[in-house]
Amino acid sequence: MFARVNADGTFAAVSPSVDLEGTGNKAKFTFPGSLPGEYQVGFYPTQVQQCAAVATVQNTAFLGHTVGFATVGYSSSYQVTVQTFDASGNPADMAFDLIVMC
Numbered sequence: 001m002f003a004r005v006n007a008d009g010t011f012a013a014v015s016p017s018v019d020l021e022g023t024g025n026k027a028k029f030t031f032p033g034s035l036p037g038e039y040q041v042g043f044y045p046t047q048v049q050q051c052a053a054v055a056t057v058q059n060t061a062f063l064g065h066t067v068g069f070a071t072v073g074y075s076s077s078y079q080v081t082v083q084t085f086d087a088s089g090n091p092a093d094m095a096f097d098l099i100v101m102c
Contacts, residue, residue: 001048001100004029004058005082007093019044019078027082028093037084037091041098043078044078051102053080058095070096 004013009028011020019042035096055070067087075081084094 001043001046003098003102005026005039005041005096005098006029007060007092007095009039011023012095017043017046017081035083035091036093038076039077039082039084039096041082042079043100046102047077047079048102049074051100053098053100055082055084058097059082060095066094068094070094072098075085 001017003011003018005027006012011027027039027041029040039054053072055072057068057070058068059066060094062068068085070084071084073081082096082098084092086092
């Protein structure tokens, strides 16, 4: 399963198992108190909590390099959370790729 997510949280590409309806077709957290770079990708009805999730920031610069990193966690049995950071380690909205292997 996979998701390619733009910095604004919109999905650029997804596998059929990504729950687009339950998220309003967006992965970005927008609730009060949310930090930059907080995202959530749902895979309902597939339980993913026992799977391996890996995320990496996308290189969005043409012939350049985007420096940053991403961490993953689980907010429920069906949802993977991704937090992206800039090169200095500050939370930042960044495009990323997510792969979940079960």
